Amino acid sequence: MRSLVGLLAVVAAASLYLYSLSLYLPAAPRRHPHSAESKHVETAESEQQRADSSGEPSGLKFPSDLEELRELSELLQFYKTEHTGYVLLLFCSAYLYKQSFAIPGSSFLNILAGAIFGPYQGLLLVSVLTTVGSTMCYLLSKAFGKRYITTLFPDKVSLLQGKIEENRDCLFFFLLFLRFFPMTPNWFLNMSAPIVNIPITFFFCSVFIGLLPYNFICVQTGVMLSEVASLDDLFCWERLLQLLAIACMALLPGALIRRLSQKRLKLDVQPQNGLITDKKVQ
Template sequence: MISIVYLPIFFALATGWLYLLTLFAPSIATGPSITTLKFPGSYEELQGLADLLGTYNSNHALYVLVLFSSAYLYKQTFAIPGSVFLNVLSGALFGVWRGFFLTCTLSALGASLCYTLSKLCGRHHVECYFPDRMQLLQQKVQKNKHHLLYWLLFLRLFPMTPNWFLNIASPILDVPLHLFFISVFIGLMPYNFICVQAGSILSEVKSINDILSWHTMGKLIVAASVALLPSLLIKKKTTDD
């Protein structure tokens, strides 16, 4: 295990990479510069960012993919809140199915990087600052060790513990990385699908009437129905065991 003093160094390097991506962005004929880019914190900022990156995406699709993936991994790796906006943005930029697969993959990769950082330099601090939570989770891991993957999936689908805490606690609880990755990839599918579906609708919305249309509401109902199915199956399996 390496010292936690290295964590700010990793953070600075990752931040520097994002800065370089915006600094050397390809030029476009019209529209605002991408150097003014920032993480969205509201619906209005999200719409503006979707419009800006949509303009870039028309002629510089690979650049937008690298920029989006880097920003997503940055947030996930360092447990920075607000990834929901990036999930929605993914649907607006890449469409439902490409955006869905991309967010599922990036969620699992980013969470795995957070897992790795915690394993390398966070054990002592996590155990020191969250002793009660860690003890409870340790008991749950031991109780469910024979069907650990199903239990991990259940935690992701029905989050009684925040995802960020599961990410930093799992390596300390000796949860294998491959099971951790699978549980994040599959377990966050319903959440990611709904967010990406909302993003694909965001790219179509022009006014409040569009949001309240039967067509839009129908798409959201279908998305919610699809998302609930795996949740119910996992819950039944966990209850049976």
């Protein structure tokens, strides 16, 4: 009971902080744009006017689809021109909140990072936030959630524990494989890692390296979405070749890991019930 109360207190404090931060929306930048920027700024100004008239924050909520993602991206890009620090703090806080409490939807925030911060800063930012947030989830699970996770997912924890022990001699390589090929969901791996005795250093490094391809694809998608105005722009030859190059770059590390894993790791050929089965690769 004490662990449950502690966890609820942490969730409540983090939720209150994020809600308070979202309420503090700085004044809109006052500038007179020209040509191509005019439509973008007019959209953001109309969004701000709707917010002022309703007395609510202008759309500051987690996006649930691409349309909401685009609207939020336009709003934050507008505010980023003069309130970069606030936008960065808000984004980092929202991202860490999702990762720390294993809330689905981080892919939307990865795409949003590409749209707001660009391909290089966006990738670095989400890679660091993913790693830090997952590590916070690890620590929260270790402090408050061991008993509850074992009770809720006894079979999955047992199967994962068995595979960890079988590959203990090359544990870091095995963790990289699980990140490249998530045969168990990342949120479950984050929460169960301290239960199956994965060292936090191995966990931290495997998250940063293993999720780089996924983060790369999401960020590049956000960059492209911020640049295109219609589906015709998205399906032009230049964009299609860019998508192909992104896919090849992202899939290459996973292909190398998979080839090496067939010789070094005790893995299963087919996933079952969200985790790997007992059939070993020879």
